[in-house]
Amino acid sequence: METYTVGAGFLQENADHIEWLEKNLEKSRNETMTAEGRARRAEAMVGIAVGHLQAVLKDQKNADTAARNWLNSIGDELFFAW
Secondary structure, three states: OHHHHHHHHHHHHHHHHHHHHHHHHHHHHHHHHHHHHHHHHHHHHHHHHHHHHHHHHHHHHHHHHHHHHHHHHHHHHHHHHO
């Protein structure tokens, strides 16, 4: 009879351990999916920010070029006016 008692205890311990593993596996899987979602959102935000910065830099370059051209043109006018 003692063999059956030890065997039943062993089986219950294993069943408890398997249940614990399954719960933690599900928890880990959910945490991973949440982290992956955050990473995808962050990646999308970075892409938007980079695109915005590229547009700003292009606008700034165009503004700098326009200002330089204007200064060059009035510099010529001032030079010829004297």
